[in-house]
Amino acid sequence: MTSQTAHAEPAEAAIADTTAIAVDVDRVSKIFRGETEVRALDDVSVGIRKNEFFTLLGPSGCGKTTLLRLIAGFEPPTMGAIRLGTRDISRLPPNQRPINTVFQNYALFPHMSVAQNIAFGLEMLGKPKAEVQRTVDEMLRLVRMEELKNRRTSEISGGQQQRVALARALAPHPEVLLLDEPLSALDLKLRKDMQIELKRLQHETGITFIFVTHDQEEALTMSDRVAVMSAGKILQVGRPRDIYERPAERFVANFIGESNFLDATLSGGTVELAAGGRFDVRVPEGVRDGAVSVLVRPEHASVRSGEAAEGETGATVENVVYSGEATVVHLRLATGEAMKIRLANAPQGGEAPPQTGGAAAIRIAPGAVTVLKD
Amino acid sequence: MAETTTPTPTETAAPALTAPRREPRGYSVRSLPGFAVIAIFTFFALYAPILILVTYSFNAGTSLAIWEGFSLRWYYQAAANEAVQDAAIRSLYLAFCAATIATVAATMAALATTRTRRFPGKTMIYALINQPLMIPEIVTAVALLIVFAAIKVWTGHTSMIYLIAAHTAFCVPFAYLPIRARLETMDNTLETAAQDLYASRWLTFRRVTLPLMWPGIVAGLMLAFVISLDDVVITEFVKSAGQETIPTYMLGQLRRVVTPEVNAISTVILMAGVILVALFFRLTSRRR
Amino acid sequence: MSAQAETPFPPGALEREAETADTRRRWLLSLPAIAIIVCAAAGPLLVMVIYSFLTPGDYGNVKWEFSLEGWMNTIVQRDIFDDTLIWADAHLSIFWRSFSLSLITTILTLIIGVPTAWFVATQPPGRREFWLFLVTVPFWTNLLVRTIAIQELIRSEGVINLVLLKIGIIDEPLQMMFTDFAIGFGMTYVYLPLMVLPVYAAVDKLDFRLVEAAHDLYASRWTAFRRVILPLIKPGIIAGSILVFVPCLGAYVTPRVLGGGKNLMFGNLIELQFGAGRNWPLGAALSLMLMAAVMVALIFYVRITSREKADG
């Protein structure tokens, strides 16, 4: 059994039953044989649903681009099957797959105008002239590029190129749109705008989006579901909230957001922290009673100065860092473990945060403790 | 002049108190003593002989040494010379055929050998294509003489086909060079994108690859044309009787009394060459 | 998602299929070029190997009888009177002339080519293109025409003699045509761009901050040139030297026009066997020898450049 099925929330499992699968990646491996053998994808299985905004998230070199290239048909898999719905497309060349790609460097044809670029796919499909014309105009409107339709692609800005690439890939109305880090070349402001724009486009067109990024914030804000990848494997698939709050493994927790990892003992649905405190937890499949590692997000706990009372854990304040909307308190527990806690900043004059060197009491919110598989 | 911590020969020779010798453009590590003089001499030496040749082609007199005034006499004479006309037409025809075939073959070969993993035989194909560049022309010429002589005797056929084949072969690597260079600077993902947008292999080539590599192809064609037009050695050995090209005609003339007519023909060839090379330069250096 | 893998193809099969198809397509695309070159360049070279082991025909061409005479005659010859083998002095002196003139030409082009390349490469970017163009134009213009231009210059009634006579340095025209000097002079002129271009490329790549560092460490201009610049542009200099030396060794047109009938070089000796000499096997053997000599030079070059690459 793969990890993602094990961690599907009950609610999500219900969706999975009722929603049709758009792209079914079934035990796919990809091995590049060069001077050394690179296992770019290692027995990957994932089902991407119709009309879903699905994100592949992972560090550089984990195989995100490779998975996209396999789905698009630019490269054959070494093993496994890729299905579109229930149809096997492993042998279908890329020009016969109803899948389009927005390339990381946009790959706009430099010898064609903006409009010609957008029309290209429609022409290749042999659509009548009038229809091509109409769709191109519609696409230009959709990405708000009407005025620049006759420009050369080298004469428009990066953000505009990005939108042309998007329009070009959307024009043939594919079943699935693949986007390989389409925003990584843009500056922060433009990036935020485009994130919203992409969401809007996905909503308006109803096309399945498979989006690649290594920016966790981008993944969390935009996606319906996220798959976290590492070293050619998919570690966890789930809604952004599940991924963030219930990471299955230490890698996922570490990769997304800030984490405190604490030692604990698990016995029958309850963990007892080494540093003190008992919590009811959901026990992931495959984890036995005994010593475990648990995760507490820095904002899921609070801290105040003073000695620990009942239900609190004592610690020493090592450092207090003010960072605008929050203050991060670095603490040392009695067990020697380090922990940081993020406190939202109230207007000045409110309760003062603990002082460096002083004693502090930590209160962990119920449900904030997540047992990790490893 | 800025203070330099480096003791140059001039500075060590002239103490700081005396007026330092001026280096008007400042101290540059790029200038080396005497190099500019040699360079200017080189350029003079490169062009002086050519200029003299061109000048005497306009000489009114028969002499190659004494200037007797400007005239186009030798140009008219060369143009009216049936042997020259014949050779010129043959040269152009030959260069046209050879360059065209060579460019088509080189374009296909460049597509096959660039932008790829190592495939079985790649090195061999590459070595074969460049083979004519490695071997001295005289060796190839003699080898062709041997083989073509046998074929001519055997078939009794002595058309231009032998010259065209020989010229095409040594034009291929020259046409290949700029086409390959162009392909290597081209972005692979453009073709991937075309295929992604439902273009078949052929349409991808027609609509994306070909338009983008076009400048390279034209440059290759021009280079091949010039190379074919200039060839003497291989042509001299492969041609059948009565198949003179302009260069072999001139080589034959050199054995006899030299008249400024040869200068006039040379000048025309030079001009044609310069124009083609200038165009070639424009084509290959105009990349964004 | 099926838990059971039902792969529609054996592992790796699709990749192998794609690779095979790709390789086949690439071979097919290369085929026309390969065919042309095999028929009209590489193939005939192999035929020539066979010819070098045959017996010369009476009126040129060959008789199909095996013989080693062709190869032997390249360096020895039978004495007409007592049939003993003696060194073929005529051939040996031609080999020596080819080698020494090629070497001298290479050195001359080095001496004037390196400063020229340096000059061009250190011009401000705008003007550099222009100078580079000036070097390149002769390279692409007709070799025969350039040789004729040299002939015009050094003939007895040529411009040089004319000027010298006018000034009164000489009373009688100097005989420069048909000498080794004429060949060396002509080849230097003709092949100079082949030296300048690769050296230019090397200087162009040179990081001038290294030169500045040398000056900063108290090197004089000359020392900096010798100790820093020269080692760094060495690959370009080696490339240029090979590019000049190799065509000199096989030169045919320039020695024929400027050397006349007596001062033969390797290329002319080969031609002779197919003309008046009527000894095709000898000609074939000589051609193969020349080819081997050129190959040795090229392999030497490849060795050096690949070692430079490995070092860098």
Ligand SMILES: Nc1ncnc2c1ncn2[C@@H]1O[C@H](COP(=O)(O)OP(=O)(O)OP(=O)(O)O)[C@@H](O)[C@H]1O
């Ligand atoms: N054509 C190829 N040949 C050999 N190895 C490859 C090839 N393409 C990818 N790889 C290797 O496969 C692994 C996965 O690469 P991939 O491009 O899919 O990573 P990625 O997740 O997209 O990374 P990034 O975020 O940097 O784009 C890497 O180790 C890479 O070096």
Ligand SMILES: [Mg+2]
């Ligand atoms: Mg990638």
